[in-house]
Amino acid sequence: MAKLPKPSELSQISLTPPPKPWMDIVTEMRQGMYCHGAKGKNLAALELPNARDFKVADEDWQIPDDWRETVLNGIKERLEKFRTFHVFMDICVRCGACADKCHFFLGSGDPKNMPVLRAELLRSIYRKYFTTAGKIFGKTAGARELDIQALKEIWYYYFQCTECRRCSLFCPYGIDQAEITIIGRELLNLLGLNIDWIAGPAANCYRKGNHLGLEPHTIKSSIEFFLSDLEDITGISIEPTFNRKGAEILFVTPSGDLFADPGTYTAMGYLMLFHELGLDYTWSTYASEGGNFGFFTSMNMAKRLNYKIYAEAKRLGVKWILGGECGHMWRVVHQYMDTFNGPADFLEVPKSPITGTVFESAKSTKMVHVVEFTADLIKHNKLNLDPTRNDHLKVTFHDSCNTSRGMGFLEEPRYVIKSVCNHFYEMPEDTIREKTFCCGSGSGLNASENMELRMRGGFPRANAVRHVHEKHGVNMLANICAIDRAALPALMDYWVPGVKVTGTHELVGNALVMKGEKERTVDLRNEPIPGRAAAEEGGETDV
């Protein structure tokens, strides 16, 4: 039996961590902070190298003997290919402006979660092998050897970055840590070092068309289930079409909205809205994923998965594409799609068939955000809305990182929410719009096994929600992102019980007065609407 320390010895333990330079502090991989390693079958399906099962807790990650050369050649190739990456490796003056802007650092206090230090993990390798000063002066010049410990440390911390870009907003040089993380993950993927929460969905998307691996008949039956519920709730029978050639619009949304609550209620909102408008649109069971977990693997994988949207648009002969509520989907569409797979000359510049508005912002990609589309409808008074149906909700809005910082999409969601809800409260200024705090689960980190990571990373966001919950009684957190809808319920459950999570089009669906509908007594969750359910039971009503 181990010798127990005496109380007098215990009291002598120093509480202050040793003041070692960061390079000398060995990273301990803590369970709860990382996701499971990628499965071989998923890597193989994506034709990624070194396809084999690997366990993070194992000492041996089964990487090829020449792994060091592979990584260094990978860095060299990307330095030549991406000017941004080269500049980001050289230009940082370590001013520290980014240090306290990362939600993972704010929640953990782990210095290696400071964006500057997270970048330094890779930058130190760059210095050692690609700069004269680093080659000659080594550690003194901030350079270090690429050994297995350094590789594992990069893996650990590059899968603790949600690519949210909040840090880049504050960097005087505009260094984009998300781009560095993207490159870092590309390098890790050269050795088969992905996480399964990313590789699995990406493989599913490549083979089946969506992250969840839903096959065409499952997608159809899932939507039919919503239709059955909608008929119960509204009395209206909705008949959407699937894979219909010649439709004017192809609608693409994250598959999460077809599979898990509360995203499913958002999908029901879409169905109601499009039916009410009589929109000539179709769902696709092939391009059945708006999200793109390839984006969290490599640029090439993002391009490959994104291509199916254009390919399907071409096959069906639609005029333009309407996209659902998602985060990273829109960063890919807005910033990469046209370069990846454009120009989509076979499509037309999107034009709303209801209002005649031409969406100039989508002139190149031919893909419009559904919230922009709906905001335009409301602006032109084309929807009959009854916001009092949402009067039992006190709503705040969480800006998704990708739509706010990635495409400047700030006003439209607020305009829509305020049009369908009477009680809206903003969170504090430092936590919304461009400065929004990440949900803590983006960029493929919304697995369950890394719950501690998600909770600490999401704390700054939850803390701001708690503020409006306590001050204004906010009980609903609205968003326009499928990962938010999947991840925020757990975050609220831990930090701010009593606050639920909703997509914006669920709120629209609840407020939408449809032609020929029966009196609404329940909302899209099949929960009684306060003050209206009583009418059904013969009580008083305020309708």
Add this chain to the structure above:
Amino acid sequence: MTLPHILEAEKKAIVDRWFALILATYPADAAQFFRSGSSFTNPVGQSISQGIDDIFDGLLAGAEPETFRPFLDSIIRIRAVQDFTASQAVIFIFHLKTAIRERCLGRIRAEGMLQELLLMESRIDELAVMAFDIFMRCREKLYDLKANELKDRTLWLLKRTGFLTEVEDMPEQTAGCGTNVKQTKEVH
């Protein structure tokens, strides 16, 4: 002169020292940062700072044990998801004893109030026990969240694909009940 009077007079020194001892459980770079900022730009530092201030005031006022639960929760909920073991997460309670002794022991001894100090320290020990309960509840919550996410996903799929069905509501049984809403969807 009573012990609370002495502690009240030295409140700032004691709470500052207590805060410093807690921050010393974090890496130096983080500890420096946790001292600054607002409750939105530095939620961890501010939550700890506010939490210990409330705990200290509660002790001086002789508050009921349950009064301390939200104050302790605001700190422990954070430490339960940080890189701490159970003992490291709750040890900060005992640092209050250290801070009081360091700042006031001489005066307390001079005033002949060692007995009162022991009673106060016993109350702090009670808080430590309560802190451990809160820590365990937070950890259990984390495991619940993990399990529920998996369960919800699986159940949803099984129901939608028809592999799993539930007993339908019987109209004659639901009549007269508070609600007769058809339960077709899982509601969170």
